[in-house]
Amino acid sequence: MTVYEAQARMMEIRSRFGLPAPAPTGGGDAFAAALQSTMAAGRPVTGTAVVDAAKRYLGTPYVFGGNTPERGMDCSGLVQRVYADLGVRLPRVAKDQAREGTAVPGLAHARPGDLLAFGDPVDHVAIYAGDGRMIAAPHAGDVVKLQQVYETPTAIRRIVPTTALDPLATGALAAGALPAGALPAGALPAGALPAGALAGGAMVTAAALRPAALNGVPYAELFQQAGAKYGLSPALLAAVAKVESGYNPAAVSGAGAQGLMQLMPATARGLGVNALDPAQAVDGAARMLSANLDRFGSLDLALAAYNAGGGAVSRYGGIPPFAQTQAYVPKVKAAMEQLAGRGFA
The missing domain is CATH 1.10.530.10 (Lysozyme)
Structure with missing residues (x-):
């Protein structure tokens, strides 16, 4: 985990509970600073934020098995990295990513930030950018780029919610979702979070991002x-x-x-x-x-x-x-x- 990833994840956790952002320590790139500013303002992760995060990696060479801008990225490495930048945990390979979140019935219903999966079985994945375009790491010899959606996806999955996020109301935070000390003593009433929710691990899972009304109702x-x-x-x-x-x-x-x-x-x-x-x-x-x-x-x-x-x-x-x-x-x-x-x- 990079310093910027850790900072971004901590900022998201703090913003969800209305906690003040820590004072900036200086250094870092513009994207990390902008991400901290967004999260400090209390704005939840959105599809637009996903697309903006993905655009950071435009031009990164395709490398099979890669998931860093320094080494290069493949399609699922790009997707995993982009969502990790925003504090959302996704599996590493495309076929598993294509089972995350909730299903979208077709491209006409897709929204920026949705995952587009291709192949049966799934062998390629991209991030929908809106207007029939997607951000993808296409293949060897190419780079991460913005391109037209060139064929009908075999699956479309929505990872980030379309309604306001309220993890306390939904009970969506899993054990280990927050690091120890993330909340001050007395900040929450007893029993507000599941046992172990404040012990280790800064990631928020994709399942924790589902709106309250969707919980417990398949499809x-x-x-x-x-x-x-x-x-x-x-x-x-x-x-x-x-x-x-x-x-x-x-x-x-x-x-x-x-x-x-x-x-x-x-x-x-x-x-x-x-x-x-x-x-x-x-x-x-x-x-x-x-x-x-x-x-x-x-x-x-x-x-x-x-x-x-x-x-x-x-x-x-x-x-x-x-x-x-x-x-x-x-x-x-x-x-x-x-x-x-x-x-x-």
Whole structure:
């Protein structure tokens, strides 16, 4: 760990708890000074900050296995280094980095700072810079550079949150997340942090950056994004996933329904989605529920149509007299209430 990395991580920890920044000791480069100033002002890590940090390394030669500007960097070394500069721990290799954070359904929803992963299995990763461009360490003989996103990513992951960070409210700080002495005696009430949270280790994990409302709800950001896109409650989409599959993206029912949202193959084809891809499945299910609401004008009938088909709802003039459907509607509504009670709505 460099002196600048240690300073940056300590500054972030102090800023999160409203502690004053230590007086500058002189020396260091302009980036480190600017980073300290940003964190001292209490501003959380943002996607824009990630892009700015990445731009610091433009022109660094590509070196396989490298993760320092002095030695050179490969693609995942660049990503790991950039996030480390901002106090966020990521794995070293691209395929593991592509599983961090939360999924983004497509490039149209990507924001600066998101990770773009390529290949199946993943063999390349870059940082999205906005406007269809990314910062990457492409290959041997090249340098870290800003370039167009040249193909559709196989995965897009959001590492930094899109809402205000509140680690105390979320309980997101893990044991060992803060160094001893980072907080003055009496700064926090007893039990505010998990046992061991003030012992050793200055890094904050990527998991600790997730917004409070997302905690404990699998695929939460997918539900939020699709809800905003189609004018639905994210809790509705999450409740359907919970009742349909128990949040299992690989689930297959006896009738052949597939994936997180349990779409029948013919339904998935009609929606133009892969039912076993969580992002596509949530988007397709949201479109279907939105259309059901427009068609039938009530949540109960929209859910009944999701379960039994719109034709059955029209034929019976209401919730069809099928035991499964009769039980399905109240189950989903109860799950919605539970999610709303936990602050996910």
